[in-house]
Amino acid sequence: MADFLEKGEGLAKYKSEERPRDEAVAVARFIRVPPSKVRIMARNILGRPVDQAVNTLTFSPNKTARVLLKVLNSAVANAQTSRRASVGDIDRLVVYRVYVDQGPSLKRWHPRSQGRANAILKRTSHITVVVKEAGRQARPGA
Numbered sequence: 001m002a003d004f005l006e007k008g009e010g011l012a013k014y015k016s017e018e019r020p021r022d023e024a025v026a027v028a029r030f031i032r033v034p035p036s037k038v039r040i041m042a043r044n045i046l047g048r049p050v051d052q053a054v055n056t057l058t059f060s061p062n063k064t065a066r067v068l069l070k071v072l073n074s075a076v077a078n079a080q081t082s083r084r085a086s087v088g089d090i091d092r093l094v095v096y097r098v099y100v101d102q103g104p105s106l107k108r109w110h111p112r113s114q115g116r117a118n119a120i121l122k123r124t125s126h127i128t129v130v131v132k133e134a135g136r137q138a139r140p141g142a
Contacts, residue, residue: 023096024079027128028071034123035102037064042098042127050076050093050131068098068127075129089133096132100125 019025031038041064045053050072057069072095080090103124109117 023130023132024075024082024093025128025130026071026075026078027126028067028074029126030103031067031125031127032122033064033067033125035100035125037062038068038100038125038127041065041068042100045072045095046098048095049134050095051091053095068129071127071129072131075131079131092134093131094134095129097128097130099128099130101128102126 041057041060041062044056044060045068048056053072054069057065057072076090076093079093103126105124106122108120108122110120112118
């Protein structure tokens, strides 16, 4: 399960037109939340049905959950309306994959004593959520 949460391959793979027709994808880029924090919430929803994932994210009190909920809702809407994705029943959708890649970091400086400065990195994330129908292999590798 954790190999689909690692950094690196998510955005490039699901941006292409070679993805399967039974998957719907949503991407949020340059989100001002560190990828390490997003991955913690992403592990909670991976492999779950969409309604359970929405409940988990709705009642979670952190900013990461709000961002992931928006991307998940967008993926479900893409499954409903996209001509590319041929998803039959919206109620049978599961969260198939979640990729969290690191975006560019904003560099800031914190002044210290004696003329020194410490670097502060404000990290950003690229989040890719893939939903798929439950009858068609709910989890990758299963």
